[in-house]
Amino acid sequence: MIEVLTPGPYATVQDLGRHGYAHLGVPCSGAADAASLRLANRLVGNPERLAGIEITFGMARLRFPAGAWVALAGAPCPVSGGAPGAGMGVPFWVPKGAEVRLGTPPWGLRTYLAVRGGVAVEPVLGSRSTDSLSGLGPPPLRPGTVLPVSPAAELDDITADLAPLAGPRPPVLRVLPGPRDDWFAPGALETLCATPYTVNQDSNRVGVRLRGAEPARARQGELPSEGMVTGAVQVPPSGQPIVFLSDHPPTGGYPVIAVVAEADLPIAAQLRPGDTVRFKIVPHR
Structure with missing residues (x-):
């Protein structure tokens, strides 16, 4: 135990x-x-x-x-x-x-x-x-x-003895265009990726809240609630993006401008208040 x-x-x-x-x-x-x-x-x-x-x-x-x-x-x-x-x-x-x-x-x-x-x-x-x-x-x-801790008698022997220690990861999150990028003005995704954002102190396991440039909206109001995935970059009425993490709600009504690549979710999870982070567009394959 x-x-x-x-x-x-x-x-x-x-x-x-x-x-x-x-x-x-x-x-x-x-x-x-x-x-x-x-x-x-x-x-x-x-x-x-x-x-x-x-x-x-x-x-x-x-x-x-x-x-x-x-x-x-x-x-x-x-x-x-x-x-x-x-x-x-x-x-x-x-x-x-x-x-x-x-x-x-x-x-x-x-x-x-x-x-x-x-x-x-x-x-x-x-x-x-x-x-x-x-x-x-x-x-x-x-x-x-x-x-409590489960018994370990039936587990395999420990074979690993050392894992290379990771250094600070580059504060860059690769993103794909989101399913609601049409709710944003032309060039809004480029605005998201143009300058760094600062991690807000209100961030938690639900999402990383950011401060920085506001992607311009082409349509106002809210969407009907729809499914959300981990890594969704949602833009609420404040204009300040939120990167959803593990405890994000399964649905949401704010438009998603981009989605963080799955391989970069650990980088997002290790961001702490005051850190800076940039987004980088990667093409669909």
């Missing part, structure tokens, strides 16, 4: 999400930076789909009453505590009763902790993910939360 002593600013249990329920109004949720959760799971010999802990801006303290194999990936935090060899991108053994303590990352926002066997909270609609929008899944972690 894992005992949460301090969760940091915000921490939740996340796996790869609850897919297939958008028609019922249920968001997918799941790890905002799925690539980092997958990596952390691989490092401890877990299937990539297992649940871990998504830690926002570090500053967490976790105790392991029974000892466990652990790995960390994503935003690089200084690691301390009673686990010899603890660090980012490497599996390490946390002895019985020892702690893992995280500092603040020099870049990025979200760090993922995987434990061999996976966090075993009760699944809801096939996923153990916390959904900050709908409230499905376990509540956000708080001091005193105790998380």
